[in-house]
Amino acid sequence: MQLTDGCLGEVLGGNELIDGQIDIKFKKNVERSTICDLKLDAAMVKQFKEAVENSYWFEFFIDDLPLWGFVGEYHPDRSNDNMHLLYTNKNIVIKYNGDKIIHVNLTQESPKPLEEGRLLDMTYSVKWIETNVTFARRFDVYLDYPFFEHQIHWFSIFNSFMMVIFLTGLVSMILMRTLRNDYAKYAREDDDLETLERDVSEESGWKLVHGDVFRPPQNLVLLSAVVGTGAQLAMLVLLVVLFAIFGTLYIGRGAIVTTFIVCYALTSFISGYVSGGMYSRNGGKNWIKSMILTASLFPFMCFGIGFILNTIAIFYGSLAAIPFGTMVVVFVIWAFISFPLAFLGTVIGRNWSGAPNNPCRVKTIPRPIPEKKWYLTPSVVSLMGGLLPFGSIFIEMYFVFTSFWNYKVYYVYGFMLLVFVILIIVTVCVTIVGTYFLLNAENYHWQWTSFFSAASTAFYVYLYSIYYYHVKTKMSGFFQISFYFGYTLMLCLGLGILCGAVGYLGSNLFVRRIYRNIKCD
Structure with missing residues (x-):
């Protein structure tokens, strides 16, 4: 043999x-x-x-x-x-x-x-x-049809779909009803000084922070890098799932990982374009620093985790240790394909879509943020924002974990595509609602809050992985524990960056939409 x-x-x-x-x-x-x-x-x-x-x-x-x-x-x-x-x-x-x-x-x-x-x-x-x-x-004998096509799989899809309908309806209600009355008031042409003074005195909530809502966020370089990387990862997951559906990648050993690496390198243009445009629109000057961080942030985080796991595997004499030559090949792919494409995307993004176009002018002096109840603080909004997106993918995470750690062949990528689309929609809707509540609390620091509100989904996935380890697996020993939680951490970092970027981009469109019709000085 x-x-x-x-x-x-x-x-x-x-x-x-x-x-x-x-x-x-x-x-x-x-x-x-x-x-x-x-x-x-x-x-x-x-x-x-x-x-x-x-x-x-x-x-x-x-x-x-x-x-x-x-x-x-x-x-x-x-x-x-x-x-x-x-x-x-x-x-x-x-x-x-x-x-x-x-x-x-x-x-x-x-x-x-x-x-x-x-x-x-x-x-x-x-x-x-x-x-x-x-x-x-010939590969059908390895596919566990009763396990992956169980009724609970279909029920989870239906449950997530109903959640999408509820959340999109909630966001539509905010946009069409709550904001419509505010727009009507701002659009009025009224010369009555008394009416104008009364309207101004009645202003509250999100309308009061129009002069600060487009203020550049803290750590703009880092936020631009993670948003650009997340946009790339979203496109990457979509491409790999589509390739898996039409190309039956589950048949070949390592075909999914190989496709992931190649597609990641080729989609690096997207991360550079999104990051470069966002950085320039917010007044960033050191675009080279932004580009380098965008191109290297996620790969080097994965490399750091992989290096630690590889050292453990070498110490235990395991075949799971990655040969030095393979690491060189991966580095060459990043250095000669991924990095140049990220550089090209940054240059095009900052020149084509990097011009400031805020609907409202930013005031010179920042507005003080009033104290609000505990449930309207950014930390609570961020932590609670990941619950519903996690709920929409909870069942699918069980099948994915079982496939990866119990060595079942995962082949239902149609389910995964549908769950991924649902995750994107739920994440956008939840983040928009959280951003609206935050702005109504007169807190204009929505950028990082919207990112962490969506990224917290990965936190709940990691908590679920701890439960899965203790209840569903029979692993023991430092070697197996380190590999389980190391690879799960790598997965959750990618998922958090992806969801965070989707949440930020959705909230950014929402904020620009609601402030577009306000008459600002």
Whole structure:
């Protein structure tokens, strides 16, 4: 069984394959034949016993088709000498159609006790069987239809869809009813001084901060970078999901990760364009600093987490460690494709869409922000803003986590596309409502609040991952804990930046819309 080198995504996913030392020829049956002779020493016995007790299993690939087997059997009710048994023979059944391999299966037998000094003859056999299953449908056996197409999956979509209807109706009510009366008052041409003075004295809420609402936010460089990166990630997720739907990427090992890396590099123009335009519109001068931060922020955060996990994998001697050459390849892709495209996008963005066009003029002296009740503070608005978006993707997160950590093949990317669209709509609507409440509280620091209000969705996803780890997985030990929470942190950082950018861009359009018809000095 000769195994070839994997693609970029396969290596990054910790699935670098090694030769299984099992010689298999096409359509050639093999009676019981020796793989190797294994002489057990004390260290080997201890290692095998630990593997058997913890139900360790291995994975083979034959013509890109996986097959699995346990290391051995554990019987705690037997005597000490027969508690740990190691499988010594592997029976491999391969089904074929013409010159194509269609299905592979593995059964094991001949369990032998693990005893120091014992010589074990590790053997295998191969049997070829013809089948009429077509090559195009050979992967269907790995797809768990009852699990992914359960009724609760459809119910979650319906529940999220109803949430979208409710939130869009709420936002429409704010825009069409609450603001319409204010617009009518501001649009009046009335020479009556008494009426004008009465109208001015009755002003309250969001209308009072029109001279400060377009004031540049603090840490403009960082906000521009995360908004640009989030816009890129939103487009990236959409492209990868569409490729997965039409290209069945789940069939190839590491194909999803490879597609993600390539699409990320090619969509870097979007992050530069959005970030450069936003930075220039808000009066930013050091656009080179903004461009460098935009191009490197998310990749270097992922690199930092990956470096720590890779160091742990090397320390434990795991195949999950990423080779140095692969890291060089990823860096070259970033340096020669992603970075130049981000630079080009920044230049075009700041020149084409970077001119200030605020509906209201910013006053010289900032308006003092009055104290409000605790639930109208930016921190509370930000923390509560992520609850509904998380609720819209809660069920799908269970399927995604189960697919990734319990090694099920995730193939229902149509569901994921629908959930992603729902997430975007819910995030925009919730953030707009939160921004409106904040402005009515006469707090004009809406930019970062709108970002964190949407980004807090990732915080709840991470809390859910802690619950999932303790309830749904059987992981233990520092190595597994670090990889689980490290990769989950990487996922949540990307999700937070994506949702935050979507929330900010939606709130930005809302704020510009409601202040557009106000007559400002």
